[in-house]
Amino acid sequence: MDFSKRAFLKTTIDLSVSAVVSPFAAAAAQITNHTTKASKGVFKKIAIEEAFATPELFDEWSKLLATDAEREPGFQKLYKPFLSSPATKGIRDRLIDVGAGRIRDMDRHGIDMQILSITTPGVQVFSTNKAIDLAMKSNDQLAEFVCAYPQRYAGLAAVAPQAPDKAARELERSVKDLNLKGAIINSHTQGEYLDQPKYWVLFEAAQALDVPIYLHPRTPSKEMIQPFLSYGLEGAGWGFAVETSLHAMRLILSGVFDEFPKLKFILGHLGEGIPFWLPRIDSRFANRTWTMDALEPVKLRQKKPSEYFMDNFVIATSGVNWPPALTFALSVLGPDRILFAIDYPYEPTAKAVEGIENTPLSDADRKKIYQTNAEKLFKLKLT
Amino acid sequence: MDFSKRAFLKTTIDLSVSAVVSPFAAAAAQITNHTTKASKGVFKKIAIEEAFATPELFDEWSKLLATDAEREPGFQKLYKPFLSSPATKGIRDRLIDVGAGRIRDMDRHGIDMQILSITTPGVQVFSTNKAIDLAMKSNDQLAEFVCAYPQRYAGLAAVAPQAPDKAARELERSVKDLNLKGAIINSHTQGEYLDQPKYWVLFEAAQALDVPIYLHPRTPSKEMIQPFLSYGLEGAGWGFAVETSLHAMRLILSGVFDEFPKLKFILGHLGEGIPFWLPRIDSRFANRTWTMDALEPVKLRQKKPSEYFMDNFVIATSGVNWPPALTFALSVLGPDRILFAIDYPYEPTAKAVEGIENTPLSDADRKKIYQTNAEKLFKLKLT
Helix, strand or coil: CCCEEEEEECEEEEEEHHHCCCHHHHHHHHCCCCCCCCCCCCCEEEEEEECCHHHHHHHHHHHHHHHHCCCCHHHHHHHHHHHHHHHHHHHHHHHHHHHHHHHHHHCCCCCCEEEECCCCCCCCHHHHHHHHHHHHHHHHHHHHHHHHHHEEEECEEECCCCCCCHHHHHHHHHCCCCCCCEEEEEECCEEEEECCHHHHHHHHHHHHCCCCEEEECCCCCCCCCCCHCCCCCCCCCHHHHHHHHHHHHHHHHHHCCCCCCCCCECCCHHHHHHHHHHHHHHHHCCCCCEEEHCCCCCCCCCHHHHHHHHHHEEEECCCCHHHHHHHHHHHHHEEEEEEEECCCCCCCHHHHHHHHCCCCCCCCHHHHHHHHHHHHHHCCCCC | CCCCCCCCCCEEEEHHHHHCCCCHHHHHHCCEEEEEECCCCCCCCCCEEEEEEHHHHHHHHHHHHCCCHCCHHCCCCCCHHHHHHHHHHHHHHHHHHCCCCHHHHHCCCCCEEEEEEEECCCCCCHHHHHHHHHHHHHHHHHHHHHHHHHCCCEEEEEECCCCCHHHHHHHHHHHHCCCCCCCCEEEEEECCCCCCCCHHHHHHHHHHHHHCCCEEEEEEECCCCCCHHHCCCCCCCCEEEEEEEEHHHHHHHHCCCHHHCCCHHHHHHHHHHHHHHHHHHHHHCCCCCCHHHHHCCCCCCCCCHHHHHHHEEEEEECCCCCCHHHHHHHHHHHHCCCEECCCCCCCHHHHHHHHHHHHEEEEHHHHHHHHHHHHHHHHCCCC
């Protein structure tokens, strides 16, 4: 199949379909006339899931890979070749370059700003002290990049969930002292998920600072990766989404958003598939079907799973530059919960822009997705 | 959120969105005018993922649960309470009743035919000989149900993948001697997946007989279930889809469809989420991105992953009775790859019908989804 082939279907569909027997009518009602393809209005393009790395991170990953083969089979499988193969040198170089080369790519495709974050799995594979140290250094480095190009870059802080208190303090330092705009957490930390109460101190800090947490994919943990270790399924083509959506589901069902109702998470890849499942999740969890009744006395939360998703998550377009999926997501979540992202340098910037341009959107909604949703979420001031 | 609330969005969307930069133009072009809600034409309703059980299966499951706590943690967690709780007695009764009660439910909601299959996890949890024996007995029983109501029931055979050769012979017997219409396999068999060449004898038989295999969900295997054992995530609300979509992805990437190009699988729950990911899967696997290059010399298959999905899979609406998701799936797969299913008795028949009725569809497409796609796939003759 040829994805570049353009063909037009000669029919129209009443989008009321998205609201019929759906809880998402209010969100969908925010959509304004879907009549235009390609941008016409004047606005900025802010890309919010853009990766960088430091040479020190690559060195430390290499050391870990050489000495600890057991703890992280997914990391071993994916990153050993990634760090050494000639085939991936271009990507490694682009991860390190947070200067002229990256700005050139942005200029070529009309990207005004990248929100930078340390590339997955960041510091979460390391021993606690090493992770704390690398997160601080990486955040200091990131702040320098932002200082050098204040109108082109903003940043999300790396934190080390291995030490939850210190992660909370590092997030505070990063936001207050370094002007970073939130945190990135690359899903599980050595098999542990953020729904555990020991991590909630981090959520307390994020909510108090009013900054979001980007829940970014990584390879599934040792506890579940075995069936994914064939055909490359542990990577970005499948395992990443399985891992990250599971993590989000754990957060949703754990009650964490009853404790921290203003906490905001960002999910890439158009929500890691979760938007497709929202009514089914509600039907299977919130309504206490036989599954739940029979299983365990799960505490009923204050809201349905889909309501937490609508209230506590926004999604980014990274890597799913597909007009039908974006149109579906828009019809369910509305234009205020979707943000533009490239996943640079893993995905081509041109394709990410094309995905938005080829989706029928009003100028008002396109501006939200490209610009204003990000400006609000990260409190950016672009001039 | 109230799913029963009806609200209509006052805008329309050009469905050309589904075809732009999409490989699915040919499929989408099969859609005819989407103008009507609710059925107007005259046609049958055939529901294709409808579960039954025998008292013997319940007995044998109970014995296994009492004696083998280690091998199947998901089965233990979900089925121990399911088999004993008063809260689930109604469902157990409806699983056993393949007679008057079931027909009454069908009549009440205008269901002409149920395609019956043994409820998950069927015989796949048992030791080999026990599984072979139970599959034969269950198929004989199923043939009797079909004989008693030949215009109301058809059936899919249980097989025991534990013994691949015997499973192939049992499928032959079930189709040729018992007039069953295909097989159901409840995802993994004690942690093993059907992409292993030892199972291909079963595919050879299915292709030669020209019958489909329903790849039905079950709890994830011991090798991956640990992070799903919180909040009921191992069950139908999340783990079922993760398990089954992973299994389908393994089949797609393994090359099995190069060997058996006419083999047809059915996935429930609108394709277990896979339709949402098709272009991303193509981009990450078929195009040999850095992930694949760096990882392992995966043999390039003859087609892209999405092409195998379009050629070798059809999907059923079971449990995802949601007009936006059905509309999305239709825009991607076209009306020839989507079949109606209820997932009786786990899901209410009324909701399943409502989902189709509330989706804007032409009478021609509605007839395909309710009737003719199933008639062709299972070679049914309804009068």
